Amino acid sequence: MMRAVLTVPPLWRSIQRASFCRTAMRLEGGVSMVQGSSRGIGLEFVRQLLEEKEKGQVVATCRDPNGATGLLELKKKHNERLDVLRLDVTDESTIQASANSIAERYGSLNLLINASGVLSLPDILQPETTLRKVEKSSLMFAYEVNAAGPILVIKHMWPLLKVGGSTGSERNFAVVANLSARVGSIGDNGLGGWHSYRASKTALNQLTKTISVEFARRKDPIVCILLHPGTVDTDLSKPFQRNVLESKLFTREFSVQKLLGIIESAKISDNGKFFAWDGQQIPW
Numbered sequence: 001m002m003r004a005v006l007t008v009p010p011l012w013r014s015i016q017r018a019s020f021c022r023t024a025m026r027l028e029g030g031v032s033m034v035q036g037s038s039r040g041i042g043l044e045f046v047r048q049l050l051e052e053k054e055k056g057q058v059v060a061t062c063r064d065p066n067g068a069t070g071l072l073e074l075k076k077k078h079n080e081r082l083d084v085l086r087l088d089v090t091d092e093s094t095i096q097a098s099a100n101s102i103a104e105r106y107g108s109l110n111l112l113i114n115a116s117g118v119l120s121l122p123d124i125l126q127p128e129t130t131l132r133k134v135e136k137s138s139l140m141f142a143y144e145v146n147a148a149g150p151i152l153v154i155k156h157m158w159p160l161l162k163v164g165g166s167t168g169s170e171r172n173f174a175v176v177a178n179l180s181a182r183v184g185s186i187g188d189n190g191l192g193g194w195h196s197y198r199a200s201k202t203a204l205n206q207l208t209k210t211i212s213v214e215f216a217r218r219k220d221p222i223v224c225i226l227l228h229p230g231t232v233d234t235d236l237s238k239p240f241q242r243n244v245l246e247s248k249l250f251t252r253e254f255s256v257q258k259l260l261g262i263i264e265s266a267k268i269s270d271n272g273k274f275f276a277w278d279g280q281q282i283p284w
Contacts, residue, residue, distance in 0.1 A: 029056025031106045035153050036116025038062035043070045044252040050078045061087035089149025099156040109160040114150035114178045119197050127194040138196045146200035150178050151207045161222050173221040177263050178208050180226040187283035212272030226274040229255040
């Protein structure tokens with residue numbers, strides 16, 4: 001008579017092994033992951049999580065860790081608290097590999113920040129000022145990076161967020177924060193244009209909202225929120241800052257400080273909500 005064999009997925013085996021390690025090394029301050037952290041807002045999230053907090057592990061991911069000079073500098077200063085992993089949101093195998101690595105070392109995540117995004121790339125993507133400039137390739141590329149990528153990251157990190165989500169934290173739930181943009185709001189769209197970027201961020205909003213409903217229905221201890229950082233002085237926004245008032249152009253330090261404040265004060269009732277940098281809710 002043949003016996004049924006229960007197959008345990010590799011990620012779950014990693015989590016089980018890591019659970020034994022955590023009994024020996026209590027991870028004070030929890031474990032945070034910032035996806036898309038080689039520069040700009042993502043890099044600033046990593047810096048503040050390390051330098052504004054005395055405890056806690058940080059996992060920073062990006063496409064090319066060897067070329068991420070800002071992350072490498074932080075690694076020199078915070079070698080014991082910072083892990084840098086390769087993750088390309090357009091390559092799902094790298095997302096799975098990162099999840100396996102985090103599971104092996106820590107077994108759980110308290111905070112996941114999806115900070116990657118694309119607005120323009122020479123010869124590939126430019127914000128469209130008219131329908132005549134819309135191209136299928138631009139629409140698909142923006143969707144892949146800005147919407148599909150972050151959701152696939154959540155998919156693969158989900159077992160980590162479900163298991164031990166409150167390790168080292170006073171909260172009894174984990175937080176997923178996706179960086180969106182006000183231009184992704186359909187209700188707030190009074191200017192038009194930027195078809196690919198707007199649509200991809202709108203898709204991110206809908207996907208995040210849908211995930212938040214599923215997590216709530218399953219009673220998973222996870223709160224998903226969307227964040228608009230404002231117009232921040234980064235490489236992403238630099239080509240489009242000409243008409244931005246000086247008072248409306250934020251430094252990375254200011255924006256991330258505000259966003260971390262929202263994350264830190266998040267409640268179960270905030271699950272599925274879309275917040276601007278000042279804490280105000282943005283219409284869908």
